[in-house]
Amino acid sequence: MLHDGAPALQASPTPQAPALAPPDPSAALSLRGLWKRFGEKIAVADISLDVPSGSFYGVVGPNGAGKTTTLSMATGLLRPDFGTAGVHGTDVWSDPAAAKRQLGILPDGVRLFDRLTGAQLITYAGLLRGMDRATVAERTEDLLRAMDLVADRDTFVVDYSAGMTKKVALASAMIHAPRVLVLDEPFEAVDPVSAANIRDILHAYVADGGTVVVSSHVMDLVQRMCSHVAVVAGGRVLAAGTVDEVRGGQSLEDRFVDLVGGRKEGEGLAWLRSSSASS
Numbered sequence: 248m249l250h251d252g253a254p255a256l257q258a259s260p261t262p263q264a265p266a267l268a269p270p271d272p273s274a275a276l277s278l279r280g281l282w283k284r285f286g287e288k289i290a291v292a293d294i295s296l297d298v299p300s301g302s303f304y305g306v307v308g309p310n311g312a313g314k315t316t317t318l319s320m321a322t323g324l325l326r327p328d329f330g331t332a333g334v335h336g337t338d339v340w341s342d343p344a345a346a347k348r349q350l351g352i353l354p355d356g357v358r359l360f361d362r363l364t365g366a367q368l369i370t371y372a373g374l375l376r377g378m379d380r381a382t383v384a385e386r387t388e389d390l391l392r393a394m395d396l397v398a399d400r401d402t403f404v405v406d407y408s409a410g411m412t413k414k415v416a417l418a419s420a421m422i423h424a425p426r427v428l429v430l431d432e433p434f435e436a437v438d439p440v441s442a443a444n445i446r447d448i449l450h451a452y453v454a455d456g457g458t459v460v461v462s463s464h465v466m467d468l469v470q471r472m473c474s475h476v477a478v479v480a481g482g483r484v485l486a487a488g489t490v491d492e493v494r495g496g497q498s499l500e501d502r503f504v505d506l507v508g509g510r511k512e513g514e515g516l517a518w519l520r521s522s523s524a525s526s
């Protein structure tokens with residue numbers, strides 16, 4: 248589907264391109280033929296993916312692979328040049344309100360209302376979702392406890408550390424009990440104990456029928472935590488499936504390096520070594 252106002256792409260889908268399978272309404276997320284260009288840079292080039300309902304889905308790829316751009320288009324934060332995104336059968340771009348009701352999103356690098364305290368921010372997220380005050384108050388307390396933020400509930404978010412900010416943003420994404428959580432780098436800067444607590448929360452959520460999509464650079468974590476994975480590089484999907492299918496007997500990290508390439512064997516910063524030897 249061509250969206251209104253989409254600029255013409257130089258490397259656009261050709262008339263010979265094979266017809267895309269229709270979106271899968273049974274999937275938690277169903278992406279078809281997503282493209283996004285920023286100026287001359289094609290950030291996402293024809294990404295199609297189905298995230299099965301009830302899966303814990305990792306999206307991995309090198310820096311600049313197009314992960315954030317893809318997840319932003321999948322969740323209604325960024326309009327694709329081409330392509331469609333569906334959440335449990337609801338098109339994100341033709342019915343954004345219905346799609347977003349089902350989504351909890353932890354975006355990467357989007358500013359929060361950080362002049363609120365942690366407790367206020369989570370409360371605000373719940374009220375914005377149209378929830379009643381009593382439920383919001385109850386869930387805010389539960390989330391502050393789960394994220395180990397009780398002692399800092401009345402601290403302004405602007406004064407939170409990077410990890411605390413990540414946790415309060417995650418709590419805000421969960422308060423309306425969405426069917427699908429899309430989390431961009433949820434463990435970045437989070438301490439190991441908090442990360443383990445968050446993993447437990449996410450596993451319990453999946454066990455109860457929710458779907459989690461996480462982007463991450465930490466292959467070991469994705470291999471241990473996720474049921475499915477997509478490897479993205481250069482704006483394309485290089486491999487996708489269950490973690491065992493994708494890694495094919497190797498560690499996910501080794502498979503990732505095989506797929507993506509880019510190891511710089513024997514190359515080094517010779518001037519850096521000579522500098523330390525001479526000092």
Ligand SMILES: Nc1ncnc2c1ncn2[C@@H]1O[C@H](COP(=O)(O)OP(=O)(O)OP(=O)(O)O)[C@@H](O)[C@H]1O
Pocket residue numbers: 285288289290308309310311312313314315316317
């Ligand atoms: N708003 C923007 N304007 C211009 N270029 C952009 C913009 N957003 C992303 N890009 C470019 O698109 C490409 C994909 O970026 P994206 O942030 O999606 O990658 P990523 O896989 O999430 O990377 P990382 O792992 O480093 O966070 C990069 O080359 C990036 O420079």
